Amino acid sequence: MDQGKPIIEVENLTKRYPGRTAVDDVSFVIGRGEVVGFLGPNGAGKSTTLRILASYLPATSGTVRVAGHDVFHEPDEVRRRIGYMPENNPLHLDMRVREYLKFRSRLKGLGWRRGRERVDTVLEQCGLTGVSSRIIGQLSKGYRQRVGLADALVHEPDLVILDEPTIGLDPHQIRSVRSLVKDLGKRHTVVLSTHILSEVEMTCSRVLILHRGRILAADRTEDLEQRLSLGGQVVAEIEAPAAALMDAFRDLPGVETTDVQPLDGAYQRVTLSPKNGVDLRPVVFGEARARGWTLRELTRGRRSLEDIFVHLTRGKVKEE
Amino acid sequence: MRAFPTLVLRELGMQFNSLTGYVVIAGVLLLTGFSLVDLVERIRQMPHEAPVTELFYQTAYFWLVVLLVSPVITMRSFAGEKSGGTYEALMTTPVGDWEVVLAKFAGAWLFFVLTWLPVAGVLLVMRQVTGEAALFEPRVVAVTFGGIGLVGSLFMSLGCFASALTRSEIVAAMVSFLFGIGLWMLGYRPDSSGLLPGWAAPALEHISMTRHMEDFSRGLVVGRHVVFYLTATWLFLFLTQRVVESRRWK
Incomplete structure (x- = not known):
């Protein structure tokens, strides 16, 4: 019956700590089935917002509803519906994996039989079956992260909240956790925070x-x-004289601006901006092939997260 | 209160999964052993008219154990979870504040009582060796253990309160030790200095844990002692619940 209704409704949420405002008049709505990322640098208010959503911290002002229930006035209703993995994924390191998940399933109100079924399911789902009787403290960080995820999922919550799920993991572990999170999106609404674009x-x-x-x-x-792609800007590294490159690309249809910078050896970096979003990569490749130039790299220019922040905050300052 | 037994088992498990729990048990056994030697020495020196339990609880060992061991048992209950971050994971599950407070108290109290069980063994050995059944009346022993349980409930609730106040286990242990020894000293020979105003001595007498334990170890169940321990325990549990709830006021 709740289908179609948003699962999270946040209106004018503000959270102040003595001396600083962590979250400042924030409003947003998240629909069922979405996978939403909170992106921001450290101290942006991501964790605080998630903690309020998880009904761990009260808001200073504003209202937050999860599945129609107010997080402050009906915390138990909210907690039953969310699976929350706090920042740094705290676990009882002295417990064994299965024992821990059983313990958590009991806390979340599952009966013995249902709890056992669900623990088996999430062990399987998170790839933990092989380590289910190991002590958590002896597991690698990647496995611990999976235990945290399994805990968040054990009571089949509507909404899964993950605070920095890949922080401190090695690239291989990051990849496996990300694919797990992606899978979650098929069955749950997922909200996660990260500072990685x-x-x-x-x-x-x-x-x-x-x-x-x-x-x-x-x-x-x-x-x-779109924001990131710098309006379809293309960067190519070509072995050719600078003047010849300038001549070749300047007057091509679809090219707005051309810039050539010398690189190592005879290579030059050519940066082209297109007119109205045309993809210039095939044009550049065709040109290089026709003239017999060596093309060693061809990419679209991208902004970094820092660039986006600078861009967005500049916009804000101008508006104000 | 569905999660209550699970939480109590977890608290007990935490004691037994770590070295601290075994150090506590070893410490109690060591001090109990010393007190046994002391006891045998006393019985040898003077004819024993009082029950052995009474002699036992009049030695300093008993209070040494209670005062030293209680903070160690309770220091982790809240502070350990806060510093390890698991507190956040616990408090975002659908369990109530009271459920958590009572479970942590019950887990600590059960462990406290468990550490004293070997003393029953010591008493049995004494009975076997001396063959004096009269010295070990079951009723006296039962009341004595009831007294230990009551003293334990006061110290465990106080320790939970101290632990809820801070994120640091060390601070929690020190605070609960200070509270504990302060409360105990208040009632330790309250009238000996002669400096107190007339009304103070009886009041302090009322909260004198050494006096209470003297009565319990004689097999006397005194109503006001029982009421004192139950209300004090309730008071500290109430304060603990308020501290736990306070995160929602901030």
Whole structure:
């Protein structure tokens, strides 16, 4: 019956700590089935927002509803519906994996039989079956992260909240955790926080960019891609004289601006901006082939997260 | 209160999964052993008219054990979870504040009582060796253990309160030790200095744990002693619950 209704509704949420405002008048809505990333540098207010959503901290003002229940007035109703993995994934390191998940399933109100079934399911789902009788403290960080995820999922929550799920992992572990999170999106609504841009691109359908407690931008990930792609700018590294490159590309249809910078040896870096979003990569490749130039790299120019922040905050300052 | 037994078992498990729990048990056994030697020495020196339990609880060992061991048992209950971060994971599950407070108290109290069980063994050995059944009346022993349980409930609730106040286990242990020894000293020979105003001595007498234990170890169940321990325990548990709840006021 709740289908179609948003699972999270946040209105004018503010959280002040003595001497600083962590979250400043934030409003957003998250629909069922979305995978949403909170993106922002450290101290942007991501964790605080997630803690309020998980009904761990009270808000200073504003209202937060999860599945229609107020997080402050009906915390138990909210907690039953969310699986929350706090920052740094705290676990009881002295317990064994299965024992820990059973313990958590009991706390979350599952009966013995149902708890056992669910623990088996999440062990399987998170690839923990082989280590189910190991002591958590002796597991690698990657496995511990999976235990945290399994804990968040054990009571089949509608909403899964993950605070920095890949922090401190090695690249291999990051990859496996990301693919797990991506899978979650098929069955649950997922909200995660991160300060890594590529994580949001890989796992999320929508992104909220936070900076100093405010939402700077809320985009679908494709739109974020647009912001990032610098309007379709293309960068190529070609072995050719600079003047010849200038002549070749300047007057091509679809090219707005051309810039050539010398690199090592006879290579030059050519940066081209297109007119109205044309993809210039095939044009560059065709040109290089026709003239017999060696093309060693051809990429689209991208902004870094830092660039986006600078860009967005500059916009804000101008508006104000 | 569905999660209560699970939480109590977890508290007990935490004691037995770590070295601290075994150090506590070893410490109690060591001090109990010393007190046994002391006891045998006393019985040898003077004819014993009092029950052995009474002699036992009049030695300093008993209080040494209670005062030293209680902070170690309770220091981790809240502070350990806070510093390890698991507190956040616990408090975002649908369990109530009271459920958590009572479970932590119950787990600590059960462990405290468990550490004293070997003393029953010591008493049995004494009975076997001396063959004086009259010295070990079951009723006296039962009341004595009841007294230990009551003293334990006061110290465990106080320790839980101290642990809820801070994120540091060391600070929690020190605070609960200070509270504990302060409370105990208040009632330790309250009238000996002669400096107190007239009304103070009886009041302090009322909260004198050494006096209470003297009565319990004689097999006397005194109503006001029992009421004292139950209300004091309730008071500290209430304060603990308020501290736990306070995160929602901030």
